[in-house]
Amino acid sequence: MTTSGGALCRHCLLPVGPRALQQTINGENCAFCCYGCSIAFQVKSGKTEEWEAAWLLIRLGIGGFLSMNIMLFSLLIYGGVFTGADARVLPVIDILLLILATPAVIILGGPFLRETLVEGARGRLTSSALIVLGVGAAYSYSVVAVFEKNAQVYFDTATMVLMLFTLGRYLEAAGRARAARDLEPLLAAERENVRVVREDGTESLCPVRQVQTGTLVRVRPGERIAVDGVIVEGASHTDEAVITGESRPVEKSLGSAVIAGSVNMEGPLLIRSSGSGTATRWAQICRSVRDALIRRSPIHRLADQVVAVAVPGVLALGALTVIYWAQWLPLDRAMLMGVAVLVVACPCAVGLAAPLATSLCIGRLARHGCLVRDAGTLESLARMRLLAFDKTGTLTLGKARLVGIETDDAATSEALAMAAGLERHSEHSLGQAVVKAAAEQSIKAALARDVRTIPGRGITGQIGGAAAAAGSLALMRDLNFTIAPALAECGRRAEANGYSVIYVGWAAQTRALISLDDTPIAGARFTIDALRARGIRAIVLTGDLAPAAHRVAAALGIEDVRAGLAPEAKRIALGRYNRSRHKVAMVGDGLNDGPGLAEADVGIAVGTATDLARETAAVVLPVGGLWLLPWIIDCARAAGTTVRANLLWAFGYNLVALTLALFGLLQPIIAAAVMAGSSILVVLNSLRLERLPDPTSWQRAEDQRAGAENISRDARFSVALGAAIEQG
Amino acid sequence: MTYYLVVFAAGFAGSFHCIGMCGGFACGLGRDPRGRAATALRHLLYNSGRLTTYCFLGALAGALGQVICTSHGTTFALLGGSVDAIERVLASVAGLLMIAMALQFFGLLHAFHPLTVSFGSSTFAKSLRSLLTTRNRAAPLAFGVVNGFLPCPLVYAFAAEAASTFQALPGLLTMAAFGLGTFPAMLMTGGVGRLLAPALRQRGVWVAGSCILLLGIITLGRGVLPFSAHMAHGLLGGHPA
Numbered sequence: 001m002t003t004s005g006g007a008l009c010r011h012c013l014l015p016v017g018p019r020a021l022q023q024t025i026n027g028e029n030c031a032f033c034c035y036g037c038s039i040a041f042q043v044k045s046g047k048t049e050e051w052e053a054a055w056l057l058i059r060l061g062i063g064g065f066l067s068m069n070i071m072l073f074s075l076l077i078y079g080g081v082f083t084g085a086d087a088r089v090l091p092v093i094d095i096l097l098l099i100l101a102t103p104a105v106i107i108l109g110g111p112f113l114r115e116t117l118v119e120g121a122r123g124r125l126t127s128s129a130l131i132v133l134g135v136g137a138a139y140s141y142s143v144v145a146v147f148e149k150n151a152q153v154y155f156d157t158a159t160m161v162l163m164l165f166t167l168g169r170y171l172e173a174a175g176r177a178r179a180a181r182d183l184e185p186l187l188a189a190e191r192e193n194v195r196v197v198r199e200d201g202t203e204s205l206c207p208v209r210q211v212q213t214g215t216l217v218r219v220r221p222g223e224r225i226a227v228d229g230v231i232v233e234g235a236s237h238t239d240e241a242v243i244t245g246e247s248r249p250v251e252k253s254l255g256s257a258v259i260a261g262s263v264n265m266e267g268p269l270l271i272r273s274s275g276s277g278t279a280t281r282w283a284q285i286c287r288s289v290r291d292a293l294i295r296r297s298p299i300h301r302l303a304d305q306v307v308a309v310a311v312p313g314v315l316a317l318g319a320l321t322v323i324y325w326a327q328w329l330p331l332d333r334a335m336l337m338g339v340a341v342l343v344v345a346c347p348c349a350v351g352l353a354a355p356l357a358t359s360l361c362i363g364r365l366a367r368h369g370c371l372v373r374d375a376g377t378l379e380s381l382a383r384m385r386l387l388a389f390d391k392t393g394t395l396t397l398g399k400a401r402l403v404g405i406e407t408d409d410a411a412t413s414e415a416l417a418m419a420a421g422l423e424r425h426s427e428h429s430l431g432q433a434v435v436k437a438a439a440e441q442s443i444k445a446a447l448a449r450d451v452r453t454i455p456g457r458g459i460t461g462q463i464g465g466a467a468a469a470a471g472s473l474a475l476m477r478d479l480n481f482t483i484a485p486a487l488a489e490c491g492r493r494a495e496a497n498g499y500s501v502i503y504v505g506w507a508a509q510t511r512a513l514i515s516l517d518d519t520p521i522a523g524a525r526f527t528i529d530a531l532r533a534r535g536i537r538a539i540v541l542t543g544d545l546a547p548a549a550h551r552v553a554a555a556l557g558i559e560d561v562r563a564g565l566a567p568e569a570k571r572i573a574l575g576r577y578n579r580s581r582h583k584v585a586m587v588g589d590g591l592n593d594g595p596g597l598a599e600a601d602v603g604i605a606v607g608t609a610t611d612l613a614r615e616t617a618a619v620v621l622p623v624g625g626l627w628l629l630p631w632i633i634d635c636a637r638a639a640g641t642t643v644r645a646n647l648l649w650a651f652g653y654n655l656v657a658l659t660l661a662l663f664g665l666l667q668p669i670i671a672a673a674v675m676a677g678s679s680i681l682v683v684l685n686s687l688r689l690e691r692l693p694d695p696t697s698w699q700r701a702e703d704q705r706a707g708a709e710n711i712s713r714d715a716r717f718s719v720a721l722g723a724a725i726e727q728g
Numbered sequence: 729m730t731y732y733l734v735v736f737a738a739g740f741a742g743s744f745h746c747i748g749m750c751g752g753f754a755c756g757l758g759r760d761p762r763g764r765a766a767t768a769l770r771h772l773l774y775n776s777g778r779l780t781t782y783c784f785l786g787a788l789a790g791a792l793g794q795v796i797c798t799s800h801g802t803t804f805a806l807l808g809g810s811v812d813a814i815e816r817v818l819a820s821v822a823g824l825l826m827i828a829m830a831l832q833f834f835g836l837l838h839a840f841h842p843l844t845v846s847f848g849s850s851t852f853a854k855s856l857r858s859l860l861t862t863r864n865r866a867a868p869l870a871f872g873v874v875n876g877f878l879p880c881p882l883v884y885a886f887a888a889e890a891a892s893t894f895q896a897l898p899g900l901l902t903m904a905a906f907g908l909g910t911f912p913a914m915l916m917t918g919g920v921g922r923l924l925a926p927a928l929r930q931r932g933v934w935v936a937g938s939c940i941l942l943l944g945i946i947t948l949g950r951g952v953l954p955f956s957a958h959m960a961h962g963l964l965g966g967h968p969a
Contacts, residue, residue: 061873062866
């Protein structure tokens with residue numbers, strides 16, 4: 001990735017594209033995507049002691065002063081004030097206008113001319129060329145007219161077109177920066193400066209990428225911690241919401257580990273960095289988000305191609321307009337029509353239609369912990385109609401839960417007490433589930449002595465003076481415990497159905513069997529229902545046994561289940577669906593889902609996924625974030641709609657205005673106002689995406705369903721993250 | 729001529745409102761260390777910038793009114809003496825707008841408040857802040873130009889009045905008279921701004937409101953009453969078209 005192609009605009013965080021505007025501001029090299037962003041950035045970040053920002057504004061203000069005066073006189077001329085006896089002052093006014101217009105054109109047109117020349121030297125025609133040519137024609141014609149003393153002058157056109165375009169670009173950039181608010185804290189990692197404390201006690205600011213292992217970094221209250229490390233001095237609370245999703249402030253004291261991207265809340269801290277500044281998870285998120293912004297979606301690429309061919313086309317069209325109308329009208333009128341064509345066909349809004357809405361959506365998702373790897377993914381998500389789920393670890397917790405106890409003649413509670421008494425000493429996950437179930441049912445575990453773990457079999461011990469055991473059927477046989485045929489049959493059936501079974505025996509007899517099963521995660525049912533409401537079919541592709549898969553699917557309301565699939569088989573199963581015209585997505589967590597995630601149009605990794613799955617996936621959910629899926633789909637669809645509406649609007653607007661201009665029905669000044677207005681409308685239309693409801697509302701609906709007692713962790717997470725972003 | 733004197737008076741009275749809003753900016757311009765003349769030049773430049781913006785808005789509004797009227801194929805009402813329906817509508821709208829602004833000045837209407845805290849104002853305010861303390865000689869001019877565009881009910885009211893003149897020149901002159909009316913107070917603001925008691929300022933705002941109300945009622949009357957155009961202009965001396 002080259003530096004020019006991979007950079008983001010310093011102001012609006014959109015990719016700068018091939019036409020980057022490089023500027024040195026306050027001794028720092030900044031890249032901007034357009035002239036408007038360069039103005040808006042200097043206005044926003046400029047401090048009064050830095051003269052560049054102020055100087056820019058002074059120039060624009062004076063440009064405005066001059067062009068408004070020119071417009072005043074022109075309005076009076078058009079209004080017929082200088083007719084009759086007053087007509088003799090007209091030449092004087094023309095000269096006055098020339099005097100006013102010349103500096104105005106230089107001041108306001110300079111940046112457009114520079115862009116045209118720089119790009120022209122590289123063999124490219126940009127939309128600035130249209131403005132420069134149009135304004136140049138109007139101005140030079142008027143200069144000649146002043147000395148000819150018999151023709152109409154068009155200084156107002158020259159200066160007002162420039163003024164309106166400058167103003168339009170500035171307002172557009174200001175709106176775009178608003179769209180980038182969500183991205184700001186995530187992208188800050190790459191340009192963060194840290195306060196490094198040297199051995200002699202002096203402090204200096206240096207970029208975070210220069211931080212090495214062992215560097216001492218001072219972080220003041222309210223600042224973002226930019227490195228992973230350990231506190232060597234001070235104590236405070238930190239807000240880690242951006243990285244971990246933990247919404248409560250985390251207490252930190254001497255020796256505590258801190259993570260990059262968290263915000264230091266109240267006390268000054270001295271941190272010893274535990275790794276290089278570019279290796280933090282924050283920096284990784286930052287890179288991932290930036291890459292997503294830079295990659296262009298297919299629709300964006302299409303729009304760019306249109307823009308690339310539009311400029312030469314418009315130039316030709318402008319020339320044809322002048323030639324055509326010059327046959328019937330005076331040259332100046334024909335020229336004015338040509339200028340109107342050039343100005344109105346400027347395809348500024350088209351180039352803006354796709355990236356703005358996409359970056360807004362990516363930022364919004366990232367703010368809730370969902371990382372999207374590229375803009376095309378959003379388009380695929382919007383058109384996705386089939387979502388394949390992995391079972392274990394995705395739809396289920398991957399943790400066992402007690403689902404039933406079968407006993408021979410003993411009481412269930414007694415069997416559970418015995419089993420819990422033994423399993424208390426076990427570290428096996430199945431054993432833990434038994435202990436937990438006993439505790440939930442308020443059953444006191446029996447007191448066991450001489451407990452021994454037999455690997456692969458189970459656990460044995462002495463309870464009330466008699467030998468007791470909990471484990472597999474093989475363990476029961478080893479201990480010569482008898483088993484009733486009915487119980488044995490029951491156990492066989494449970495195992496065949498995919499349950500995990502623990503046999504419990506004491507006093508030389510197997511008396512009970514405890515069956516355990518994997519549980520669907522909280523909110524999975526709700527998620528599936530919400531997806532179905534959005535017209536998305538959910539299927540399960542799992543490597544697990546069919547009965548277990550069917551049981552989970554039935555609990556979640558999924559009808560289509562493919563069980564016992566090897567990773568390769570998952571890929572093939574997905575490939576079969578891929579052939580239909582809708583997009584297919586796959587949600588997975590593990591190593592075995594890698595091929596499936598790669599095969600699907602959109603691979604989605606859950607937060608607990610292995611690194612490989614996260615690398616393969618195009619979307620990464622936060623930990624415990626499966627319930628965000630319907631919201632993500634909503635966002636992607638809204639973004640898709642917005643992009644299409646933007647393009648339709650921009651193209652439609654251009655076409656209608658262009659037609660009017662071709663027929664000479666549009667004044668160049670009105671054309672410039674129309675064009676500036678169209679870009680601003682595209683920005684405002686995209687900003688409507690900000691009004692999408694937060695995913696918290698989903699969670700709330702689910703909480704109501706489940707009758708949950710307190711606000712969920714995720715809801716708090718997003719609220720706190722929102723607050724952190726406001727502060728940051 | 730009387731008409732412009734009324735507008736001037738309204739501008740003068742209204743400038744007590746300006747002191748509350750824009751006076752802060754004028755104070756911020758402060759004194760120039762290069763001496764008394766340089767300070768005067770600074771404030772004069774600032775106010776010329778503001779005046780240019782007002783005149784521009786006035787001419788634009790007047791021209792807009794003219795375009796709307798002429799596009800309906802009528803002769804200019806004031807020249808031809810006939811009052812066309814479209815002109816009546818425009819005059820009524822402008823008059824109602826001015827009356828609404830006047831009521832807002834009296835604190836009786838709050839509908840226009842959201843207009844003054846819009847997206848635009850924050851963007852402009854940001855630009856103003858960095859221009860304010862620059863020591864460049866031309867900065868006050870740029871500052872005044874931007875300042876003129878700040879959302880302000882007074883400016884809206886007089887732009888509406890300018891539009892109801894249906895010609896660029898009277899529109900320009902209306903806004904120029906208004907802008908010149910705000911000159912004395914704004915020029916002195918640096919020195920006397922703090923001396924003016926809030927009670928006096930409040931009274932100024934009431935006078936401004938009354939002037940706007942009067943102009944608004946006359947403009948509305950031009951639209952609504954039969955043959956009122958001549959009466960109204962006879963009363964105030966008419967537009968020197």
